[in-house]
Amino acid sequence: MSVWATKRKFIISSSIFIPLIVVAVFLYITGREKPSCFDGLINQDERGVDCGGSCVAVCQNEAEDVAILWTRFLPVIDDVYSVVTLIENSNKSFEAKNVPYSFKLFDEEGVLIYERKGSAFFPAGSTFPIFEHALRTGERVPSRAVFSLRNTPFWEQREFEKIPIQIVSKNLDQENTPKLTAVIKNNSLKNLSQISFIAMLFDADGNLVNASKTVLSTLGREASDTIVFTWPEDFKNTVVRTEIVPVEYTAN
Structure with a gap:
């Protein structure tokens, strides 16, 4: 086979395979899922899986626990009571929505006589009350009220904003x-x-x-x-x- 024939064959092969390679590379690059805050990976500037950095979600190890300053039960009428607690969120840039909580009333023997579950918004950098009303205990008299969180808050980045x-x-x-x-x-x-x-x-x-x-x-x-x-x-x-x-x- 002549040198020209060999070159001609190489040129023809290259004209076929090089475009195919270019197309394949293009499809690979464009077909890949772009990094995001919802891809289950640590990428971009994230400090955890889909959290921290430019993601709205806060990594759990970056948030301080909220402080429960006090909890009280209050008589309303007959066997009806209200409960209120005061919460301090020291995270100046983190807020949490729909945080599930529980109020429990105990009698003087430490027996649970009533539980009320709910959810609340935890604003960034704030001290705020949570209130529940119309807790009926029947003939049993409460002696102590306890407030607790039923799940760890899902914190999101949000600068402190004063309620207007x-x-x-x-x-x-x-x-x-x-x-x-x-x-x-x-x-x-x-x-x-x-x-x-x-x-x-x-x-x-x-x-x-x-x-x-x-x-x-x-x-x-x-x-x-x-x-x-x-x-x-x-x-x-x-x-x-x-x-x-x-x-x-x-x-x-």
Whole structure:
């Protein structure tokens, strides 16, 4: 076979296989799944599997445990009680949604007499209450309340953001059945809805006297409204300080 014939055969073969190789490489590169925060791998700038770095999800070893500062049960009427706990989330840039929790009431012998399960939003860098009402214990009298988390919070990166709701004024009327009235204002340029407020009342020694919760359905941007908390019976201790905390809302 002549040299030219050999070269010609090589040129023809190259003209066929080189484009095929180029196409194969292109298909391999474009067909690969791009790195993401949901691919089950540690890639990009992640510090764990699909967490840390540019991912919204926070790696569990990067988050501090929340602190349960105190938990109280409060008599409402007859065999009905409320429970409230105060939580501190020291993670300045981490929040968690729908964190499952449990309130348990025990009698003086340590026997569980009631359990209430729920879920709550844990805002970044905040101290906030969680409240449950209408716990009926029948003939059994609670002696102790315990709050616990049922699962580890799924933390997401979010800078601390002050809730844009101002408590303009408050007035506690104890002449008949106790009633706490407050004027609140939305300081944001967004419409807010399903705004939950928890009121806590304290005596001169800083002890919790009672608590309650109310929900305002809507509050327009830069608008004001009035919220009311009521209790069916007089308090045993004199209230000298009131706190109203907006704990959850939706911005539209």
